[in-house]
Amino acid sequence: MNEREAEKFVKKDNVWKKPDYQAMLDAGSPLGVVYFVKKVRDSLGASPQYRYSDNTPEKRFARQKEYIDTVRQIQAVMEDVQTVADAMGVYDRFLVGNGYVDMVQGWGSGIHYSATEKGRNNPVITDKLARTLHIRSEAYFERDFTQKARKEQFGVPKDQKVPAGYAIHFYDGKNGYSRAGDWRPGTYYVTKGYSILQTNIESHEAALRWAKEFAGQRSKSGKVRFVPRQLEHVHRGGPDYRSGQEINGQDYLDTFGFRGGEFGNWMNQNDRQASLNMGFEALKDLASALQVNDKDIAYQGVLAIAFGARGSGNAAAHYEPLRKVINLTKMHGAGSLAHEWWHGFDDYLGTKMGAKGLLSEQPYLYPLFKKLVDTMKYKPESQEQAARRTEIQNARMQKNAEGWLDSAVLSSLKYYGDESTLEQYAALKTAFLSGEPGTVDKISTLKKQTAGRVIPKSERERLESFERILHGMQEQETPQIGRTETDYYRNSMKMGKECEKDGGYWDSNVEMTARAFACYVKDTLPYASDYLTGHAECALTFVTDKSGNTELLRAYPQGEERKAINAVFDEIVADLKLQHILTHEDITQPLPVKHVPLAENEQISMFTDSRPSVIGQLAAAKPAVKEKPVQAASKSTHAPEL
Known part of the structure; x- marks a missing residue:
């Protein structure tokens, strides 16, 4: 492989082909065990992860080889998992056995595990993988794998799956939620979350059909992929570059x-x-x-x-x-x-x-x-767009300045002043918002006269900054032309x-x-x-x-x-x-x-x-996989286009 081919083809799906989970279930493997195999494979990265130091083609190639070897190691271990006991032994067999993790004897807490340098330097060995492999007990396995598999309808044929978020329940006549008492025993009802959507359905198949139809109505707004229409006629009006000949x-x-x-x-x-x-x-x-x-x-x-x-x-x-x-x-x-x-x-x-x-x-x-x-x-903006943008920006700036000014002085003036004081403040605030120089000094003096203290230095500096900006806004005769997104x-x-x-x-x-x-x-x-x-x-x-x-x-x-x-x-x-x-x-x-x-x-x-x-x-x-002719190619790395 050349460098670009390796980037494309060194993938989990090419190293460890996706198992036929349904065939494993049909062969008698326990549901939780098959689900465990799936979750372990899912916890592996889809492709090699590179360190910052992997900055040469040789180092990236070495990382790709390491990825292939590690994935094949875990695949070999997982292929022998047939029972819960086998699953519980995978952590030691793979991580400890291959030197990625060491068993350490603690002082009073028993054995615990610690990653080795080999494990830390291998990007395939992640916390996600280790957590998936670490099964503490059979009860833990039952809860985290078998029960979750049932909840996710793992192994259920596609046509038998209940839509995501919905559930079908059987009413045996004992524990119902009917306020009117109109639920019939021996029927099914459909829920979504805590909402009961339909009751008194005669069979599970009918309830499933109803849930699918109801869920389908809720998702009719799905997006449609754009596909250009085929040209009905191909016109051309240029010179005869072929000289009337058929091209080969x-x-x-x-x-x-x-x-x-x-x-x-x-x-x-x-x-x-x-x-x-x-x-x-x-x-x-x-x-x-x-x-x-x-x-x-x-x-x-x-x-x-x-x-x-x-x-x-x-x-x-x-x-x-x-x-x-x-x-x-x-x-x-x-x-x-x-x-x-x-x-x-x-x-x-x-x-x-x-x-x-x-x-x-x-x-x-x-x-x-x-x-x-x-x-x-x-x-570039038009004059109208620039004027409108400037107007909005100026209004936002004035609103911010007004908020800072009120927070700095208004509560004190209301508490210590009277109606005349507030009228003076209103006039000074109008002057401040119009950018009149020296207004902050006058407002600070008013606060000193009314409440006995001036505007604090930090707040005063901010208000003076607003004053300069507001003054500059008034001085600007025409708005500056900026840029806007094209149509x-x-x-x-x-x-x-x-x-x-x-x-x-x-x-x-x-x-x-x-x-x-x-x-x-x-x-x-x-x-x-x-x-x-x-x-x-x-x-x-x-x-x-x-x-x-x-x-x-x-x-x-x-x-x-x-x-x-x-x-x-x-x-x-x-x-x-x-x-x-x-x-x-x-x-x-x-x-x-x-x-x-x-x-x-x-x-x-x-x-x-x-x-x-x-x-x-x-x-x-490429080996032939079908009797009829097929297109000979690998799929593009480029997204489908027009």
Whole structure:
């Protein structure tokens, strides 16, 4: 494994495959014992944890090996656990037996355990793991494993599980809670917390069905993942870069310098030919839009491409940073090529600029990328926005100043003064809040005359500070122009709330730059190129606010914001050409006319004997697990995209 592969594949699920807990129960293993095995495995970290000192590839590799060895040690011990007695012996057998913990004889408290240096230096050995393994007695095991397993419905088939938070009870006619006496013995009732939801249900199956239906009605507001619509037609109005010819895989290798490529097994000959033709023209259009050399499209031989071969859930297309591959999923991928190409270029630039991953995740490494992110997310305020913000800030400042002033003097004036004193204070407070210099001195004098003491020094200094700020507010003739969030950024955050479970995808630098780049290419090309940018403006949905009003939400840049973002992309492309990361070309040349046509029924392939595909080798190395053809790929480390 290379470094990035090790980061991806050294995981608990690959070292200790998840056991078939249901099969263990079916084989007669006690419920608590199987649940114990599960909790022990769950207490292990999903991947290696690194110390601050693990700052070289060699040290991280050593930590990964240590993780694998330790997980396999605990797996070997757990595979022998069949009874409660076995479970109670795991702590000594694993932790003590492998030297992670020492048994220490106390003076009067018996034996206790202490972590050894080996245990302290191994990140797999955690307090969580030790607590799970430490079973004090059979009663403890019964309470913490067997009873908890029943409570969590562990081992209960999915279709038999009661919805979370609900419970089904049998009424035997003895201990009921009916005030009207209308509960029928021999029936079931459903509760949620301390609330009784339904009674007199004839059977457990009927009660379960009722609980599921009721719980389903309460969760109909779940979010729906956004999936772009497939283009009905793919239009293109640019030059005939193919010279009227059918494109084959070798044309991709020769023209763009792709490292390799592949097709999915489900793509027929017509699908492959159409994908090759449209993809070739789209990539030529991209080179024309950026005015770069064709070889820059594959980042000078770094990039590979796949059509319908490396699917990722519902994603129409995706980029895999681990293998540096763009995949377009049959016709669903049409329209997303510019978006995915940018992800690959973002990754390529990250390597060039010294980022650990995509450059958009560390934009400060390249000032123009930092400028791009700032331009996408923020814009200068309008005069009206600045005035409104200043008004709100001033009102907040005056409210705070008034509160501090009242707390410093008002109670004393009320206690020792009279109505005339309070009238003087009211006039002085008005002057103070308007920023009139010297007002704090006058208020302190008033307090001295009334209560016999001045404002304490610490409070006086704070009030004088407020006085200077309030005075400055009055002196400022026009509000200073600040910055505010762009509509693009706000709409991206709203899109995440509408279409994401956890958030952080739509408003990430990675996704926002990719959507903005697709719009940039669409605007730069003087003609339509749907296969390249057809999905540039597809990120939209209807949302309803609390008042029931519906609006169309667009999570892509528009108007003046879009022009500003496009200008920064112009700067980035120009600067990368100056740095010779990109090569300037004024004109994109068409493919030379071929004199040797494809043979009838020739299989279109992007693999050649002289230039085998890395992806193809990886796919060939995987054992077949199904009789029917399958897509040959590992899942992407990148989140599913458009």
